[in-house]
Amino acid sequence: MEAGLEHLSRGTGKHVGRLIxxxxxxxxxxxxxxxxxALAMELGIPDVVVVANKVRDADDRRAIADFCGAHGMRLxxxxxxxxxxxxxxxxxxxxxxxxxxxxxxxxIERLATPLASEAAMPTLx
Amino acid sequence: xxxxxxGKGGTGKTTIAGxxxxxxxxxxxxxxxxxxxxxxxxxxxxxxxxxxxxEIATLxxxxxxxxxxxxxxxxxxxxADPEALIREFAIRGPDDVQxxxxxxxxxxxxx
Numbered sequence: 001m002e003a004g005l006e007h008l009s010r011g012t013g014k015h016v017g018r019l020i021x022x023x024x025x026x027x028x029x030x031x032x033x034x035x036x037x038a039l040a041m042e043l044g045i046p047d048v049v050v051v052a053n054k055v056r057d058a059d060d061r062r063a064i065a066d067f068c069g070a071h072g073m074r075l076x077x078x079x080x081x082x083x084x085x086x087x088x089x090x091x092x093x094x095x096x097x098x099x100x101x102x103x104x105x106x107x108i109e110r111l112a113t114p115l116a117s118e119a120a121m122p123t124l125x
Numbered sequence: 126x127x128x129x130x131x132g133k134g135g136t137g138k139t140t141i142a143g144x145x146x147x148x149x150x151x152x153x154x155x156x157x158x159x160x161x162x163x164x165x166x167x168x169x170x171x172x173x174x175x176x177x178x179x180e181i182a183t184l185x186x187x188x189x190x191x192x193x194x195x196x197x198x199x200x201x202x203x204x205a206d207p208e209a210l211i212r213e214f215a216i217r218g219p220d221d222v223q224x225x226x227x228x229x230x231x232x233x234x235x236x
Contacts, residue, residue, distance in 0.1 A: 015127060022132035022141055032133035045129070053137040079141065094219070095140060096147045108141055112148035112203030116126050 018047040018115065022074070025060035026053065029068045037073055049121055051077040051111065065125045076114070076121040081108045143170025150220035161227045170227075174216040180225050182214050203214060 019040040019050045023033035033050060040048045050073045061078065068075040082104035088095050099105050114121050139162070146158040149215045160167035168178035192202050215223040 014135065017126045019129045019131060020141075022130060022136045022138050023135050023157045024133075027161060029133045029136055033136075036131045039130075040131075040171065053141065079137070085140065089140065089170075092169050092175070094147065094170055096144050097172050097219070108144045109148040112145055113152060115145065116149055116152075116154060117129060118126065 007116045016045050017118075018049065019045045020115070021050050021055055022052050025056075025063050030064070034067075034073065036055040036072050037071075038117070047120060049074045049076040051075075051079065053079045055079065056081045062107060069125065072088065074121070075125060076123055077107065077111045078124065079104050137201055139167055139170050143167050146171060146222045147220050156222045157215065157224055158224045159227055161225065161226075168218070169223060171218045171224060173216070173224060177216065177218075181216055181224070194231045212213045 008080040019036070021033040021036045023038070024099070025043065036049045037050065049066055052060075055061060055064070055078045064075065064078070065087045069075070082099070084099045085095055085104045088098035088101055094101075095105050096109075116121045126143075130138050130145075132138050133178055142158065144157050150156045157165055158171060168181070169175070191199055192201055193199050211223065211225065215225045217223055
């Protein structure tokens, strides 16, 4: 979906079972995710979760955990910052092909089954 | 299960969405990926070549309509059968993931 909230506010999010708000460990990105999550819950999407992306270190992890904790956001996954990913995407290839086995791809693959399941996802913190 | 992925521009939604779609397809599920961005580029993350992606048909402008119910709620509804739309407008990529591109869809009705 588009970066902003236009799609959600138009009601095209109905019948969606789960919404993933993706955020990076910097304030504006986390704020957007917070707004997205709030709107998604207002629209009645049953399960609203957060996946952190481009996570580099313990400081990043702490900032994310603090923010999610403060705003009642359910953090269910962390994808590490991965320079191999940037390489693949520069060439226009699929990360799952060009960066197979790389930490970011593995982290995303690990999320697949729980994300598609009807059961509520376990939070990281 | 319908999963939506949203967030600030540049956070990695497309990368995560496309990679998730491929990973899910590998678990044996049927996966339909819908690119709702006005600058659609989910195809490349799915491993679909630019040439193949260029063949994706533009969805017709009257595909969806805004409908207002008696209680005032507004919904966006398909004017055609979704199964038929998938057959006609989706293309298959690696791991059999199907992709539809919504970017050029117009809405009939007000707004």
